[in-house]
Amino acid sequence: LAKTTQPISMDSYEGQEVNITCSHNNIATNDYITWYQQFPSQGPRFIIQGYKTKVTNEVASLFIPADRKSSTLSLPRVSLSDTAVYYCLVGVNTGTASKLTFGTGTRLQVTL
Protein backbone atom coordinates (compact mmCIF):
# COMPACT_ATOMS: atom_id res chain seq x y z
CA LEU A 1 0.00 0.00 0.00
CA ALA A 2 1.26 3.46 -0.89
CA LYS A 3 2.49 5.46 2.09
CA THR A 4 1.09 8.92 2.60
CA THR A 5 2.60 12.05 4.09
CA GLN A 6 0.54 14.91 5.44
CA PRO A 7 1.21 17.93 7.64
CA ILE A 8 0.78 17.03 11.28
CA SER A 9 -1.37 20.03 12.06
CA MET A 10 -2.95 23.13 10.57
CA ASP A 11 -4.71 26.14 12.01
CA SER A 12 -7.40 28.22 10.37
CA TYR A 13 -9.91 30.91 11.17
CA GLU A 14 -13.58 30.33 10.71
CA GLY A 15 -14.81 31.24 7.24
CA GLN A 16 -11.51 30.60 5.50
CA GLU A 17 -10.77 27.98 2.88
CA VAL A 18 -8.48 25.23 4.06
CA ASN A 19 -6.31 23.14 1.78
CA ILE A 20 -4.63 20.02 3.11
CA THR A 21 -2.09 18.38 0.83
CA CYS A 22 -1.11 14.74 0.96
CA SER A 23 1.90 13.20 -0.74
CA HIS A 24 1.72 9.66 -2.07
CA ASN A 25 4.70 9.20 -4.35
CA ASN A 26 4.30 5.44 -4.68
CA ILE A 27 0.68 5.42 -5.69
CA ALA A 28 -0.18 2.49 -7.95
CA THR A 29 -2.22 2.58 -11.12
CA ASN A 30 -5.24 0.97 -9.48
CA ASP A 31 -5.13 3.08 -6.32
CA TYR A 32 -7.81 5.55 -5.38
CA ILE A 33 -7.36 8.46 -3.00
CA THR A 34 -9.78 8.76 -0.12
CA TRP A 35 -10.08 11.31 2.66
CA TYR A 36 -11.65 10.70 6.05
CA GLN A 37 -12.54 12.99 8.92
CA GLN A 38 -12.35 11.93 12.54
CA PHE A 39 -13.70 13.69 15.59
CA PRO A 40 -12.48 12.76 19.08
CA SER A 41 -13.87 9.45 20.33
CA GLN A 42 -15.60 8.72 17.04
CA GLY A 43 -14.86 6.50 14.09
CA PRO A 44 -13.56 8.07 10.86
CA ARG A 45 -16.14 9.44 8.48
CA PHE A 46 -15.82 9.37 4.69
CA ILE A 47 -15.39 12.79 3.09
CA ILE A 48 -14.43 12.32 -0.53
CA GLN A 49 -12.74 9.96 -2.93
CA GLY A 50 -11.10 10.44 -6.31
CA TYR A 51 -8.84 8.89 -8.91
CA LYS A 52 -7.68 11.85 -10.98
CA THR A 53 -8.36 15.53 -11.75
CA LYS A 54 -11.00 17.08 -9.55
CA VAL A 55 -13.88 15.75 -7.52
CA THR A 56 -16.39 17.88 -5.68
CA ASN A 57 -19.22 17.02 -3.34
CA GLU A 58 -21.35 18.96 -0.91
CA VAL A 59 -18.65 19.24 1.73
CA ALA A 60 -15.28 19.29 -0.02
CA SER A 61 -13.25 19.24 -3.19
CA LEU A 62 -10.38 16.95 -4.03
CA PHE A 63 -7.69 18.04 -6.45
CA ILE A 64 -5.41 15.42 -7.98
CA PRO A 65 -2.65 16.42 -10.41
CA ALA A 66 -1.90 14.42 -13.52
CA ASP A 67 0.97 12.48 -11.95
CA ARG A 68 -1.27 11.55 -8.97
CA LYS A 69 1.68 11.72 -6.59
CA SER A 70 -0.18 14.13 -4.37
CA SER A 71 -3.68 15.29 -3.65
CA THR A 72 -5.25 18.29 -1.97
CA LEU A 73 -8.38 18.29 0.10
CA SER A 74 -10.11 21.65 -0.01
CA LEU A 75 -12.63 22.64 2.64
CA PRO A 76 -14.50 25.81 1.71
CA ARG A 77 -15.34 28.29 4.44
CA VAL A 78 -14.53 26.15 7.45
CA SER A 79 -16.44 26.45 10.68
CA LEU A 80 -15.57 25.53 14.25
CA SER A 81 -17.24 22.18 13.72
CA ASP A 82 -14.63 21.29 11.10
CA THR A 83 -12.02 21.00 13.83
CA ALA A 84 -10.97 17.36 13.47
CA VAL A 85 -8.25 15.06 12.21
CA TYR A 86 -8.19 14.49 8.47
CA TYR A 87 -6.69 11.34 6.99
CA CYS A 88 -5.56 10.76 3.44
CA LEU A 89 -5.58 7.12 2.37
CA VAL A 90 -4.44 5.51 -0.82
CA GLY A 91 -5.51 2.06 -1.89
CA VAL A 92 -7.45 -0.09 -4.24
CA ASN A 93 -10.99 0.92 -5.07
CA THR A 94 -13.02 0.56 -1.93
CA GLY A 95 -15.28 -1.93 -3.58
CA THR A 96 -12.83 -4.61 -2.56
CA ALA A 97 -11.83 -5.86 0.84
CA SER A 98 -8.34 -4.43 0.80
CA LYS A 99 -7.25 -3.23 4.18
CA LEU A 100 -6.75 0.47 4.80
CA THR A 101 -3.57 1.76 6.37
CA PHE A 102 -3.82 5.11 8.10
CA GLY A 103 -1.04 7.65 8.13
CA THR A 104 -0.53 10.28 10.79
CA GLY A 105 -3.39 12.48 9.66
CA THR A 106 -3.64 16.27 9.83
CA ARG A 107 -5.10 17.84 12.94
CA LEU A 108 -7.08 20.90 11.85
CA GLN A 109 -7.90 23.49 14.46
CA VAL A 110 -10.46 26.13 13.50
CA THR A 111 -10.83 29.19 15.68
CA LEU A 112 -12.89 32.37 15.62
Next chain:
Amino acid sequence: GAVVSQHPSRVICKSGTSVKIECRSLDFQATTMFWYRQFPKQSLMLMATSNEGSKATYEQGVEKDKFLINHASLTLSTLTVTSAHPEDSSFYICSASRTYYGYTFGSGTRLTVV
Protein backbone atom coordinates in the same frame (compact mmCIF):
# COMPACT_ATOMS: atom_id res chain seq x y z
CA GLY B 1 -26.47 3.39 2.76
CA ALA B 2 -23.79 1.48 4.60
CA VAL B 3 -24.15 1.64 8.36
CA VAL B 4 -21.83 -0.06 10.81
CA SER B 5 -22.91 -0.28 14.41
CA GLN B 6 -20.43 -0.88 17.21
CA HIS B 7 -21.32 -1.83 20.76
CA PRO B 8 -20.66 -0.94 23.50
CA SER B 9 -19.50 2.63 23.02
CA ARG B 10 -17.54 2.52 26.24
CA VAL B 11 -16.71 -0.14 28.77
CA ILE B 12 -14.78 -0.28 31.99
CA CYS B 13 -13.53 -3.63 33.18
CA LYS B 14 -11.31 -5.00 35.88
CA SER B 15 -7.84 -6.21 35.11
CA GLY B 16 -7.84 -9.90 34.25
CA THR B 17 -11.35 -10.04 32.88
CA SER B 18 -12.44 -10.36 29.25
CA VAL B 19 -14.42 -7.88 27.21
CA LYS B 20 -16.36 -8.46 24.00
CA ILE B 21 -16.95 -5.74 21.42
CA GLU B 22 -19.50 -6.22 18.67
CA CYS B 23 -19.44 -4.80 15.17
CA ARG B 24 -22.52 -5.12 13.00
CA SER B 25 -23.22 -4.12 9.42
CA LEU B 26 -26.83 -3.01 9.63
CA ASP B 27 -27.94 -2.70 6.03
CA PHE B 28 -25.48 -4.78 4.10
CA GLN B 29 -23.52 -7.99 4.29
CA ALA B 30 -19.83 -7.76 5.00
CA THR B 31 -17.66 -10.75 4.27
CA THR B 32 -14.69 -8.80 5.55
CA MET B 33 -14.43 -6.47 8.50
CA PHE B 34 -11.43 -4.75 10.00
CA TRP B 35 -10.45 -3.98 13.57
CA TYR B 36 -8.37 -0.97 14.51
CA ARG B 37 -6.89 0.33 17.70
CA GLN B 38 -6.21 3.96 18.46
CA PHE B 39 -4.27 5.45 21.34
CA PRO B 40 -4.79 9.10 22.35
CA LYS B 41 -3.47 11.60 19.84
CA GLN B 42 -2.35 8.80 17.53
CA SER B 43 -3.54 7.38 14.25
CA LEU B 44 -5.55 4.23 13.75
CA MET B 45 -3.54 1.03 13.77
CA LEU B 46 -4.92 -1.96 11.96
CA MET B 47 -5.06 -4.97 14.27
CA ALA B 48 -6.67 -7.64 12.17
CA THR B 49 -8.84 -8.51 9.22
CA SER B 50 -11.94 -10.47 10.12
CA ASN B 51 -13.18 -12.92 7.50
CA GLU B 52 -16.63 -14.47 7.65
CA GLY B 53 -16.42 -18.19 8.20
CA SER B 54 -12.66 -18.35 8.54
CA LYS B 55 -9.85 -17.33 10.83
CA ALA B 56 -8.91 -13.72 11.19
CA THR B 57 -5.68 -12.40 9.79
CA TYR B 58 -3.66 -10.51 12.37
CA GLU B 59 -1.16 -7.77 11.75
CA GLN B 60 2.40 -8.26 12.90
CA GLY B 61 2.79 -7.71 16.60
CA VAL B 62 -0.86 -8.28 17.49
CA GLU B 63 -1.40 -11.21 19.85
CA LYS B 64 -4.08 -13.40 18.34
CA ASP B 65 -4.63 -15.26 21.60
CA LYS B 66 -5.30 -12.02 23.40
CA PHE B 67 -7.49 -10.38 20.80
CA LEU B 68 -9.95 -13.05 19.71
CA ILE B 69 -11.91 -12.27 16.59
CA ASN B 70 -15.01 -14.13 15.50
CA HIS B 71 -16.90 -13.42 12.29
CA ALA B 72 -19.69 -15.93 12.52
CA SER B 73 -22.13 -14.25 10.16
CA LEU B 74 -22.11 -11.81 7.27
CA THR B 75 -23.28 -9.01 9.52
CA LEU B 76 -21.44 -9.56 12.78
CA SER B 77 -17.83 -9.58 13.87
CA THR B 78 -16.75 -9.62 17.49
CA LEU B 79 -13.47 -8.71 19.14
CA THR B 80 -12.81 -10.18 22.57
CA VAL B 81 -10.00 -8.75 24.63
CA THR B 82 -9.01 -11.60 26.91
CA SER B 83 -7.39 -11.17 30.31
CA ALA B 84 -7.40 -7.43 29.83
CA HIS B 85 -4.72 -5.29 31.44
CA PRO B 86 -4.43 -1.53 31.82
CA GLU B 87 -2.15 -1.32 28.77
CA ASP B 88 -5.04 -2.67 26.68
CA SER B 89 -7.00 0.47 27.45
CA SER B 90 -7.59 2.12 24.11
CA PHE B 91 -10.16 3.11 21.51
CA TYR B 92 -11.18 0.18 19.32
CA ILE B 93 -12.82 0.78 15.95
CA CYS B 94 -14.23 -1.62 13.40
CA SER B 95 -14.93 -1.05 9.73
CA ALA B 96 -16.51 -2.82 6.80
CA SER B 97 -16.50 -2.26 3.08
CA ARG B 98 -19.48 -2.18 0.79
CA THR B 99 -19.28 -1.84 -2.97
CA TYR B 100 -19.87 1.74 -4.13
CA TYR B 101 -20.10 2.98 -0.54
CA GLY B 102 -16.50 2.43 0.42
CA TYR B 103 -15.32 1.75 3.92
CA THR B 104 -17.66 2.61 6.76
CA PHE B 105 -16.45 2.78 10.31
CA GLY B 106 -18.18 2.04 13.55
CA SER B 107 -18.43 4.71 16.21
CA GLY B 108 -15.72 3.07 18.28
CA THR B 109 -15.46 1.54 21.73
CA ARG B 110 -13.54 3.17 24.54
CA LEU B 111 -12.08 0.42 26.70
CA THR B 112 -10.73 1.28 30.11
CA VAL B 113 -9.11 -1.45 32.16
CA VAL B 114 -8.76 -0.69 35.85
